[in-house]
Amino acid sequence: MFTNSKGKVLFLATVYTHLAYFHIPFMQLLQNKGYEVHAAASPDGGGKEDVEATGAKCWDIPFSRSPYSPKNWRALKELCRLFEAYRFNLIHVHTPVAAFLGRFIARVKNQGPVLYTAHGFHFYRGAPLKNWLLYYPLERLAFRWTEGLIVINREDFESACRLGFEPGRNLFYVHGVGVDLGYYTSLSSIGEYVRAELGISSSDIIVTCVAEMSPNKNHMLLLSAWKKLSAEYSHCHLLLVGKGELMPVLQKKVRKEKIPRVYFLGYCRDVPQILRESDIFTLTSKREGLPKSIMEAMAAGKPVVATNVRGSRDLVEHGKTGFLVELGDTEGLFLALKSLIENEELRKTMGKAGREKIKDYSLDRVLNEMEAIYMRYL
Known part of the structure; x- marks a missing residue:
């Protein structure tokens, strides 16, 4: 060899x-x-x-x-x-x-x-x-x-x-x-098998986070905002893709506080397909370099809600390709996700702008x- x-x-x-x-x-x-x-x-x-x-x-x-x-x-x-x-x-x-x-x-x-x-x-x-x-x-x-x-x-x-x-x-x-832009284009003809496996209607809203379950990725902030969102919107679902040391802690929080429609998917090889079937992507990290998960979400044409940290703000243009929220701002995260959940046209416009921007990457x-x-x- x-x-x-x-x-x-x-x-x-x-x-x-x-x-x-x-x-x-x-x-x-x-x-x-x-x-x-x-x-x-x-x-x-x-x-x-x-x-x-x-x-x-x-x-x-x-x-x-x-x-x-x-x-x-x-x-x-x-x-x-x-x-x-x-x-x-x-x-x-x-x-x-x-x-x-x-x-x-x-x-x-x-x-x-x-x-x-x-x-x-x-x-x-x-x-x-x-x-x-x-x-x-x-x-x-x-x-x-x-x-x-x-x-x-x-x-x-x-x-x-x-x-x-x-x-x-x-x-x-x-x-x-x-990020392989051509690969995301080739997924356009594939059906919605992720939704089918999870029992999620094609008309429901999926918010997805792809991140290792570690302290830096800050899932606690996301779950705090989701607790409020899930009480207001019964047609919304949160997919958490990834595994890590904090997975048991996060699962316990979801069970104890009875936070509905949160799916722990673990490590997945079909992330591009999951993103294709999602409506919104979010990443609430405390620190990033240049997150590939955001790049992939933008390649899939999805609006992004992310914390305003180095790397994420290099990719997400606030108000154009998604929204940036400050670390620890649960209410800001809630409002950003809420605005996208309620506005399909905004999701499409921001997703299109994100796919255009990500061509540079x-x-x-x-x-x-x-x-x-x-x-x-x-």
């Missing part, structure tokens, strides 16, 4: 699910150019099978998302062994813990150049002080081990400049991880942007 390759490229992230969800097109881009692609991450949470299906060689590294976890010492040792066994022509790192350790060991072990995609720095306007005290100094330190930094929103671009990176030399802005465009960066270092 790997004979006569031009060289070896490693994709490194804390968990395989990140690589599977965001980076398979870029792995395939390099494979098509003749490079041998490897991937290293923790197998916790799945995703490894999807990465292996591309033909990439996978290496299990027991990273923890917490920078304080002792598991990362073992991950450091495993990473050393991998870099002693292979020399990579290019290493593309993602997610804070894996990116920091990967850049450090790559330099120690004399690996090839390292690219880091910041999917949203953990230090940002409004971030907790502890984030600034931990992550900002680490990124200042890792500057010397980073041949190229890729950012996906304007705020991070400005932060990267302050860290010492120079646009066009070792700092690059790309339009996220891209098409997968084809992002593949071209990334190809230029990869070739610069390879």
Whole structure:
């Protein structure tokens, strides 16, 4: 499989699910150019099978998302062994813990150049002080081990400049991880099987949130607003797509407070079809880089209600492609969703505007942007 390759490229992230969800097109881009692609991450949470299906060689590294976890010492040792066994022509790192350790060991072990995609720095306007005290100094330190930094929103671009990176030399802005616009167009002839499976009428309203059930995604805000909405609109349904540590807590809240018409769908492979059958998309995160779920919803022609945070506000134009609400503003979220529930024409107008805007974030465009960066270092 790997004979006569031009060289070896490693994709490194804390968990395989990140690589599977965001980076398979870029792995395939390099494979098509003749490079041998490897991937290293923790197998916790799945995703490894999807990465292996591309033909990439996978290496299990027991990273923890917490920078304080002792598991990362073992991950450091495993990473050393991998870099002693292979020399990579290019290493593309993602997610804070894996990116920091990967850049450090790559330099120690004399690996090839390292690219880091910041999917949203953990230090940002409004971030907790502890984030600034931990992550900002680490990124200042890792500057010397980073041949190229890729950012996906304007705020991070400005932060990267302050860290010492120079646009066009070792700092690059790309339009996220891209979304396949053609794929959403091809779904137009598929029936409404999601509604059928859930017993939801074609005339009812579906509001969908696609997000990992973690504290950052802030589902509690959404459920608080939904409790009020569901009491006022009996024809509305909330689909929660994703899983995570907070799923049992959220399910308990729904049961205890008897919040109706909330569906926990877990991990789903048919997210595009779910979005196609939805009427409104919402994301209430406390922090984002450039959320792919919003990009997909806009590609599906859906209006978006999101919190006014970095990344989300790069995509959602308030009053044009959807609405932005402030963190903690339950009433504002309620009113934004209410206005879309009650106005079908507004949903259509905003959905159409969103699909037009998201053309700038098409997968084809992002593949071209990334190809230029990869070739610069390879």
